[in-house]
Amino acid sequence: MRARILAKSCAVEVTAEAGLAAAVRQAAFVMTDRAYLFLDATDSGQLRVFLRSKRRASAKQLRSMRRIFEEEVHTQRIRLTLSRAARTQSRHFLKQ
8 A cells, every 4th residue: 555645634545456446435434423535446456545534633633644544444344344244154054
């Protein structure tokens, strides 16, 4: 993930990999209590996320918000992976 701090917001660019788009959307939903979010898909396969703090924020606070968002994307990716694995196991047990 690449990120840059803009004047009053923080832009995070994510390479859209298999399954990452869903994790980004879920992470964006989790962040809605702290920031306004705008998701934009580019022609080159990038998923751009703009986070704007709901409160006045310094550059340091915006960097922190970006870091929290990136960590949340990783958390959501793990959750999605685990839920897929659990679904596969339950299907296996139901077939028996």
